[in-house]
Amino acid sequence: MTDDASYNKTVINTFKILDAISNAHTAIGVSELAKTTGLPKTTVFRLLRSLEYVRVVEKNDQQCYHFGAKIITYSQNFERQSLLVQTALPLMKQFVKEVKENISIGILYNNLVLYLHSEKGERFPLQVNLYPISPLYCSSMGKIFLSNFSPAALTNYLTAQKFTPRTVNTIVNPQILRAEVLRAQTSKIAYDNEEYEYGLTCIGVPLYQQSKMIAAASVSGPTSRLKARGWDFITEKIINFGHQVSQRL
Structure with missing residues (x-):
């Protein structure tokens, strides 16, 4: 014994x-x-x-x-070795090669987006602060996660969340955010229009495993450069990325 x-x-x-x-x-x-x-x-x-x-x-x-924050760092190190990251990584590298912009994948953690891995594209011509976590209400991946909430859970989030404006574009009105989340629910795509950082635009899509949303992905870059490269081109690429990762999972 x-x-x-x-x-x-x-x-x-x-x-x-x-x-x-x-x-x-x-x-x-x-x-x-x-x-x-x-x-x-x-x-x-x-x-x-x-x-x-x-x-x-x-x-x-x-x-x-x-x-708390410390456990998140442990989680990040573990998740980097996870099936999700291993599956997505070669597709992320291919995405950066073709699109030349940053791509990230993240999971929902305690009503926050926890970033698991990012592949860097071309250099940002501006100072952008990238964090391992971000709020749901002002990030494209966050809105994707909110679109997967039940009606009751979404109402609870909109009622309890303190909306802090990071830029003049940050959505701080719960009803406007609800409408945007419902659009994402239908279209399976969400946007951060310089809501988290000035000059930074992101486009997010869901990632599925056996029809269950387990994560999200987003492409991010300077707004002017994304416009120059073409919204339709970048949108099509991130949607295709989401489909490919989901199929492989």
């Missing part, structure tokens, strides 16, 4: 909490975590404080916990 005394109980209890947060799918409070893990509230609270300190978990305004 295995000698339980040879294992560190603090580490085991920490992963019990992380497992419970993962299985909850939404932010979860201390009482519910204690009930789920069978650990005393004092133990749960103490371990959460340490996890929060190292940014593995974060606490929202309702004093509930969800995975």
Whole structure:
């Protein structure tokens, strides 16, 4: 038999909490975590404080916990080796060769877009800040994910989300955003018209595995250059990319 005394109980209890947060799918409070893990509230609270300190978990305004920024970096390193990235990578490289603009793939994480991998096209003639995560409401991939929300989930998001204008084009009106999301739901394509960064335009499409949306992809580049290359050409290429990745998955 295995000698339980040879294992560190603090580490085991920490992963019990992380497992419970993962299985909850939404932010979860201390009482519910204690009930789920069978650990005393004092133990749960103490371990959460340490996890929060190292940014593995974060606490929202309702004093509930969800995975934090640090865990995202672990997730990124793992996902880079995943089937999705392995499948998409050669097609992404081919896309950049033909279109010469950036292409990225990402997944939905805690009502944010988590970027798994990007292939760089031609140099941006402007300073653009690219982040591993971005809000749903002002990114093309984010709108694709919103288009896959149920009506109730979309309403909840539009009600709870704080809309911060990043540019003058950022959509901060929930009803206008809802209309745009519904268009994306029908067309299976979404746009970021300089809503996240000035001078940057993105076109996003869904990625499917066995008819289930599991990720999204987007092409991005300077607005003026995308116009010069041709909207129809770039749109057709990103749509074809989405179809090819979905077929291979």
